[in-house]
Amino acid sequence: MPKTDVPSGGTFDNYEIAVRQFQQQILPAPHPATTVWSYGSVNHPSTFNYPAFTIEARHRFPVRVKWINDLVDLNGKYLPHLLAVDPTLHWANPPGGSDGRDMRSAFNSTPGRYTGPVPIVTHLHGAAGVGDESDGYAEAWYLPNAVNIDPSYAKVGTWYEYFRSKAQQKFGQPWTEGSAVFQYPNDHRAATLWYHDHTLGMTRLNVYAGPAGFYLVRGGPDDEVIDSRSETKAILPGPAPALGDASGILYHEIPIVIQDRSFNIDGSLFYPDSRAFFDQATAEAPGYIPGTDLSPIWNPEFFGNTMVVNGRTWPFLEVDQRRYRFRFLNGCNSRFLILKFDNPKIDAWQVGSEAGFLPSPVRINDLNVGGLGGVLVMSPAERADVIVDFTNIPAGTSVLLLNLGPDEPFGGFPLTKSEPATTGQVMQFRVVAASGPDPSTPPQFLKLPTITPLAGGSPRPLALIERTSAFFDGPHEAELGTFDTSSGRATELEWAASITENPAVGATEVWEVFNLTEDAHPIHIHEIHFQVIDRQALGLDNRPTGHPRPPDVWETGFKDTVIAYPGEVTRVRGQFNIDGLFVWHCHIVEHEDNEMMRPYAIGPIPDRLPH
Incomplete structure (x- = not known):
């Protein structure tokens, strides 16, 4: 993600990042493009992408972000939600005004979907040591600075002004209408974080529409890995994608977000607009609010019928015969992933989880989880830092990354596996001959940073x-x-x-x-x-x-x-x-x-x- 210019010698990295609506080719051509939302740099229109570009952060060097709600059309009028918003939940509730916002409304009849301006607030998931003013509290949301918002609507959440005052005193930068300014100290371990929306009662819909991206913290003592053979600094697979890279660079460290989605025939995102989709509970039987306690639109879980990886359905990646570092994120709403390569000659090692490196590398091939061998179990929001070795895979081979997790709520093992032809496949790796020597350290020789156990409590x-x-x-x-x-x-x-x-x-x-x-x-x-x-x-x-x-x-x-x-x-x-x-x-x-x-x-x- 491009930074916003700051004076030389600045004490933080500065970003101005907006959420906007645009179209992107997610399904393979000739299927239509899909309208989505996502983040991008306000000064670089080409950076608006689903998923959002990665923010690269340095250990103990703060990052300041002005998060802007730019869900407006070319005339400055607000854009309604792409999906059906259920107004019967305990949600942000802008129509409630200053007295009824962030509350559950009472209805005398079953209401329709909310079609007003969309509130957002961004949370940096996994950031520790962040002040509450910058955490993205669910009741600190804000509407876009649109020209046609009903004056009776609340434009901000209950806690927005409280945190605005606190942040302005702390950092000296004002919050303008339709935005918030958060600062992240990055004084924790090097880690794989991600940022996404966190609005009260709307997170499932806002995130499903697209806004999410990686945030990688690098450096510091917990990012120092040793080669046990020589007791010198180890070499991890790289490089990772970087802003301004010339074309043709071969990347060997790649963030990978896995999500499930469904689509309508016109290419638009499908997400249920009725509780009947989940369990056939209809307005006639047994009925919705106010006659019963069932919300008319909310679904208890949702499982899409396609797998989307880095914004493309069932993509492929061409890989050399060498080691790669994949930072996996389960970005699904409800789906637990159980990942497995279909080729037993693939050697895979997990070296990190959400908050940095593990105490020592874990060979995934040796694992047996619930009777399933060589699998990686990931719940929604979990991350896994994995080194995958394609060295011994013949050039011309195609390798599938499978998902054995269920197409239903996960209750542990044993389980009913996902549909093999659709949600049971995540992506394909196409192996080509090595383009040069692999300087990276074999994962079994990695001496990872020491972790001191917490005690007591x-x-x-x-x-x-x-x-x-x-x-x-x-x-x-x-x-x-x-x-x-x-x-x-x-x-x-x-x-x-x-x-x-x-x-x-x-x-x-x-x-x-x-x-x-x-x-x-x-x-x-x-x-x-x-x-x-x-x-x-x-x-x-x-x-x-x-x-x-x-x-x-x-x-x-x-x-x-x-x-x-x-x-x-x-x-x-x-x-x-x-x-x-x-x-x-x-x-x-x-x-x-x-x-x-x-x-x-x-x-x-x-x-x-x-x-």
Whole structure:
């Protein structure tokens, strides 16, 4: 992503990045182009791309971004959402005005989709040590600076002005209408992060429309890898794509985001506009709000029927007979990925996860997960830094990256695999003869940076809950809550309930996540990097039973997202160092958008709560 010019000797990298609507060829020609949204540099129109260009950051050198909502047409009028927005959820709710924004509205009849201006707010997923004013809080959204917004609408979320004042005092740069200015210190470990929208009750739709991109932090002591054979600096596969590269450069480090999408015959994105798509719950039977507790548009999960990689359906990549570094991101809304190469001669090693390198390389070929050999399990939002060796694959060979994960909610193993001809295939690698020697260090000889285990910490028992409709045999909403270990009972809490998670500044805590649902959930805690301690089965009384099992070998580094399996308690340990207001949530974004997200505060809860 191109930077905005700053004076020589500046103390931060400066960006001005907008979200805009445009068309892109995602399906293969001659299929029509697809209208999408994504980020790009306001001064470089050619940079608007789905997925967005990568932001390259340096360890301990801040990045400042002016995030601009530019979802307007050529006449400055707002663009409505590409997808159907359900106004019955607890969502941003601009039509509610200053008194009703960020609240669930009451309806006397089933409403139609919301067609007004679109709110956005951007979250840098995996950034630790960021002030709350820059975290992309779900109620700090803002509308575009459009010429035709109804004056009764709220133009910003409940917390926008609070964070604007805080940020302006902190960084000295004003927030103009239709924008926010966030700053990221990048003082954590070198890591693979990503940025995406985080608007209350709309994340699933906004992200599905396209806005997301990688953010790579490089440098620092946790980016120093040693070749164990010589005790000298190791060489990782490279280079990575860089701004201004000449044509013809061969890249050997490539960020890869995998998403599932569906399309209409005209090339437009398909996403359900009725609850009936999910489980045949219609307006006639059993009915929607206000007669029942079912929202008319929201779907509990969504699984697309095509696989999209870096903005193209089922693409191929030509690779030399050498090693490559792929930074994988599961960018799906609901789909868990279980990745596997179809050629057993491929040698694949995972060297990192969300928050940097693992303690030591993990050979994926040697893994057996739920009876599946040589697989990489990734929940939505998880990342995996993987070195893949094509050296011994004959030139002219085509290798498929498969997805064995299910076309339905993932509940652990055994499972029903995805459709082999469609969602069971991710992309193809076409091997060509090596163009030169491979200087990179074989992964088995990589000595990765030392990870110091966190210690101690008071336990904080929490619960994952899914509520069934009182009128229909199907989900009503998903929730988080607190958990009483003595009684084995959970207290269900919605987004608007008072804050219950309030660690002190500098405190270490063990968050014990009791999954009382039938499905696995990827749990993301903003602001911190944590370590997985263990998992333990739950008995019929919801109390832990048997012996805890340690984290899987690919989970032994620092993380920001963890899979909480059904019928288990998952324990993670983290240190909370920056005071402020943040959130934790399920990263199945359909769940997140319907109450499976909670605010939490580090240190004092802000005195002047906007609500």
